[in-house]
Amino acid sequence: MEIEIFQIVGLGLIATLLALVIKEQKPTFAFLLIVFTGVSIFLFLVDQIYELIRMVERIANEASIDLIYVETILKIIGIAYIAEFGAQITKDAGQGSIASKIELAGKILILSMAIPIMTVIIQTMIKLLPNI
């Protein structure tokens, strides 16, 4: 586990140097190189996140929490992950406006996925209120 951070940092440094070299000649190629590096690092991180998620699921199973909620939370994490990735890549390419739109889309999708959980919370709160 510890040795992999050196691999990632080395990969990033090498990719940055190569991108600097190509950027003078062909900026689009440099951009694709950066995209590729980002995707490789994210692909590596997905494996680690998989372990984390299995742990969360196991704990939720043992605590006999409704699996719907855990699934929703996992989907929200997935949306945040992919939206972050897309926003960073587009920001690197100099398209800050598209990046902020992607982030906005991620936030709205997360909000709409959280509707069932929020409904349950509001219903519970209404039940807790004393009847007047």
Place this chain on the structure above:
Amino acid sequence: MGVDVNTIFQIAGIGIIVAFLHTILDQMGKKEYAQWVTLLGFIYILFMVASIVNDLFQKIKAVFLFQG
């Protein structure tokens, strides 16, 4: 690491070679050929990047239970 690092060097190498060819073809006066070489190199790299992006999306779908 799951992804082979060779592909990064491959992309950088293709970029440098294409830039080189572009300059040479430009100085020989064949501007159309230079454009075509650039376009082909770009498509080749775009193909590699698109396939790995597809890989990432499939994996995220599998990990975060999106298939439901």
